[in-house]
Amino acid sequence: MARETLPQILESRTYDDIAVGDSAVLTRTLRPEDIQLFAVMSGDANAGDVDPEFAQSGLFRDVVAHGMWSASLISTVLGTQLPGPGTLLLEHSLRFLRPVSLGDTIHIVVTAREKFAHNRHIVFDCECRNQEGQSVVSGSAEVLAPTQKYRTRRAALPEVTISDRYARLQTLLARASGLPPVDMAVVHPCDAESLAGALAAAEAGLITPILVGPAAKIRAVAAENALDLAAHRLVDVPHSHAAAAMAVSLTRNGDAAALMKGSLHTDELMAEVVARSSGLRTERRISHVFVMDVPTYPRPILITDAAVNIAPSLAEKRDIIQNAIDFAQIIGVPTPKVAILSAVETVNPSLPSTLDAAALCKMADRRQITGGLLDGPLAFDNAVSLVAAKSKGIHSAVAGQADILVVPDLESGNMLAKQLEYLANALTAGIVLGARVPIVLTSRADTCETRIASCILAVLIAHANPPANHTENTR
Structure with missing residues (x-):
């Protein structure tokens, strides 16, 4: 009733x-x-x-x-x-x-x-x-x-929205239910946040962590924070650069099926990942996807690329979109709706992002991008609000109900993702795509929930796309 x-x-x-x-x-x-x-x-x-x-x-x-x-x-x-x-x-x-x-x-x-x-x-x-x-x-x-x-x-009372991050995390965790844990090389987990996040993911049955870094330093962090390392493998290397190189080597050799960034700079890890002769390249451009579960949006929404590609070219955006579509299918969206964002919803030669959006949509028409429905350029409001889209006279299968938001550049994407996380209480997870294995790219400010959620994504990808299924890039 x-x-x-x-x-x-x-x-x-x-x-x-x-x-x-x-x-x-x-x-x-x-x-x-x-x-x-x-x-x-x-x-x-x-x-x-x-x-x-x-x-x-x-x-x-x-x-x-x-x-x-x-x-x-x-x-x-x-x-x-x-x-x-x-x-x-x-x-x-x-x-x-x-x-x-x-x-x-x-x-x-x-x-x-x-x-x-x-x-x-x-x-x-x-x-x-x-x-x-x-x-x-x-x-x-x-x-x-x-x-x-x-x-x-009668007094006007405020509208109240229940935002249960724990319940949303449990819903995401259920997607990995029944899957065996994935061997994950955790690169230089030498602070409390990164080490505790990896161990929490292990406790949740998601990963079997391989802790790669200065063993003495890792043990000291564990002792200071009452973390038990007894059941976990440590690979002792002298410093963060060596940890990145060793973790990539473990992955290439098949000892690990995923990577997780610890307390080292993103550039330091990614330099080893993208190294042409010894890295983890495939035929695809490497890109990053944020998965945002926002209480006020009816479904999880993907934002790409907000962490790896600073100002991607048209060809690179093609790979970024294809990576995101393939990933969306892995997490249960059969035909994801892809909104290519700009400041406006019409093509304007003064705004290069609108030209890219139009070209990408035509590339999808020509089967250069497959598996999703594309539309763009779309302003953010038109991408996520049916009311806003209708008010602008936009008739589209994507407008107002996007699953994937493709941002013009890293700056706009990073700001959008952080706004949703900090102002809209979004449960956030992030993953690097396009490499031989999924890479959990964490930030020092990430919560334990975010780290666990990101590991769930890595587990789903690792089981859907074993490393042997990738083709190495020889270019």
């Missing part, structure tokens, strides 16, 4: 206006966000209320509402309907008879039972019944009724 429409004008009833037997009713249906919001506001994170797995093993075998959620609805009726604005709740006595489960519709009824003229108190019988007519809460409440009528507009 949908949440009922609430009256916008609230009007109180005074003590003299209320007769014994008068009643008021409110109806509510319990939603997951009701439980989450109540837990956040009250601090009551009882696992039986907020943890579905724990709840399945509990008394009720289901996620149930906090008991005081139902009690708060009684207060809502008293404060907004009967007696209404100006009411003071003095005392209540309630019995909680049955659990309220997700989807249950609760009818809250308060009925005036007794009035006391000497102090203008009224006692109300209170009952909450579920959709089957069963009583879930029963009791009474004593209030001080208002002495004069109040008529006021």
